[in-house]
Amino acid sequence: MSKICVLSGKKKNNGYQISHSHIRTKKKQEVNLQYKKIWSIKKNSWIKLKVSTKVIKSLHKIKI
Template sequence: MAKICIITKKKPMFGNNRSHALNATKKKFIPNLQYRKLWIPNKKKFIKIRISNKGMRIIEKKGIEKFFN
């Protein structure tokens, strides 16, 4: 399964891991994704989504109805 947040569209980034001696090794930075079941009141059902913590904060602020109609 793709590691992409449905709300924020965050996906893995690639970069370098730097040591104290400034040696560079490749690293993959993955977003903090969680599985959540959310209740949609106007559809009267739960949905199971994979969402980042930033996406959860956005849903709390703007409401679930804005994203899932």
């Protein structure tokens, strides 16, 4: 399964890991994804989604 947030569309980011001698090596910064059961107002039932923790903090703003 892909590591993409269902609601926000966040995915991994490219970055550098910098050592003490300032040698840069490429790395991937993964999204912190969690499976979450969310109550859907439109469907009037529980749905299980893979969402990022950033979205979980602001779920009260999103109307699913």
